[in-house]
Ligand code: ATP
């Protein structure tokens with residue numbers, strides 16, 4: 001393409017505000033009838049049987065939802081099922097024994113494929129080993145593993161036995177592991193010796209071992225040997241070897257334990273961007289139905305698809321859309337161990353080309369990194385296998401959305417910007433890709449059957465365009481059941497702001513700010529504490545950041561409120577420039593102008609700080625709390641959950657020097 005047509009295309013895209021789902025996509029989509037929204041609304045809650053139908057039940061449920069203990073709603077009560085049976089056995093019985101269930105690539109380039117038959121065998125062998133070790137139905141098993149196939153194997157083995165798993169993100173520290181094991185009284189740990197990051201072998205076993213020092217009760221450990229010769233044997237004889245256990249139980253038959261729909265499938269501690277981690281509890285029937293239904297309706301997955309969700313399994317996104325959703329539907333799920341820029345910045349595009357990935361689901365932070373690196377990296381690869389793109393984790397600004405749409409999807413793949421949380425189990429607010437018009441910057445309408453609203457502090461609906469709070473007015477199958485052993489915090493955290501307990505009216509509060517437009521499209525503005533109040537105007541950080549990244553040369557931005565005598569708060573912007581760009585006064589002026597033009601003078605950044613990196617949590621979210629501390633000259637406090645603790649210190653020094 002010549003430079004001039006490229007520029008023309010670029011400016012047409014920049015101006016375009018809505019995008020229709022491409023015809024070629026709609027023709028084959030799983031859900032194409034717009035009447036589904038009214039159908040769900042009119043038949044609520046029976047509409048949720050549509051989700052339950054994606055599963056095979058050992059015993060039919062009596063009622064769809066039981067509100068007797070609201071807000072601890074129960075779903076598909078009386079029903080019985082097993083999650084590992086639903087993700088494995090039934091596909092093998094249906095003739096999919098030789099279809100790939102998991103395709104994996106390690107960072108160094110080695111590959112492994114597990115067919116559904118092979119995966120079932122290994123899950124049964126490992127389940128037999130766990131059972132022999134004493135794991136019983138109801139025992140919490142901690143899985144502290146990186147992105148290796150043994151992690152889904154262990155999850156499904158636990159599910160087979162009815163033992164809730166608690167996956168702890170491998171990037172978390174020894175202390176984080178210990179806190180979670182103590183909190184869940186977990187007496188079993190599955191971990192590994194190490195894994196690769198940017199070509200380097202990390203000593204994960206030592207970290208796990210250090211964590212166990214702070215757990216008082218006895219723990220049985222199983223260690224996966226990932227590093228081979230480079231292995232450090234931190235555990236010595238104190239642990240079982242995963243490989244030896246599986247070999248010993250090869251060929252074992254472990255019948256899936258039939259579980260009540262309401263039995264716990266897993267615990268997952270939230271990422272902890274705000275406050276203390278919460279042990280979110282998900283139930284077997286509701287969670288699995290919802291993961292399968294949303295993977296079908298939103299990710300449009302079919303059994304013939306190869307799906308790549310880049311999220312680590314340590315997060316809910318990985319639970320629902322690397323493991324449970326795709327496997328429940330009998331699709332092929334792709335896993336990659338390492339970073340997107342190893343050995344080079346085109347690793348992801350290489351993997352998509354090589355594995356003919358159909359659906360690709362990633363996070364805005366990754367998309368912003370790809371933009372910063374430049375479109376030449378995807379351009380040299382054949383990405384034509386892609387049919388649908390997804391985004392999750394943070395709001396995606398229109399600029400990044402359009403880049404993703406053009407340079408990865410070649411303007412032929414719809415993008416689903418999916419808003420949801422650990423607590424919701426699956427996606428909640430997003431376009432249905434075969435039906436809805438897409439509006440970059442807005443996640444979309446609530447999914448069929450989900451009653452999402454944007455309200456003011458009193459709980460009244462806000463006028464379209466105004467900022468308010470996102471609330472969910474009806475329960476849904478994928479919702480958390482409680483916080484582990486803390487029903488009280490469950491109620492106060494999510495059900496106290498807007499519910500009317502006396503009238504038995506329960507409204508879920510996700511603690512996110514949002515706006516809604518005339519078509520019911522919801523733009524998530526970020527967490528409630530990320531909203532900046534300038535002279536009484538509530539400004540979403542995402543909107544301002546979006547105006548900043550619109551400026552040519554800007555890669556990424558984070559804005560926070562700095563205390564201000566007159567305005568209450570003033571906007572302070574931290575800006576990362578693309579490679580090769582200079583932090584000049586002219587650049588600063590263009591940034592200020594873009595915010596004034598895009599939102600209004602009220603949002604004008606009082607201060608613009610150029611920096612090479614933004615502080616990110618291990619789940620890759622910008623940690624605005626720390627940037628706010630810096631802007632206000634306050635103590636930094638705890639930076640231990642950061643991926644890049646050095647970044648804050650550099651920024652603090654820069655701001656101090658100004
Ligand atoms: P914690 O609750 O422990 O502070 P966390 O909220 O970061 O951690 P998650 O459950 O992983 O943990 O993240 C959910 C949050 O991520 C949502 O509440 C929302 O703020 C943000 N989010 C997720 N997807 C989107 C999206 N598509 N658009 C906007 N925000 C999103």
Ligand code: MG
Nearest residue numbers: 270421422511
């Ligand atoms: Mg949260």
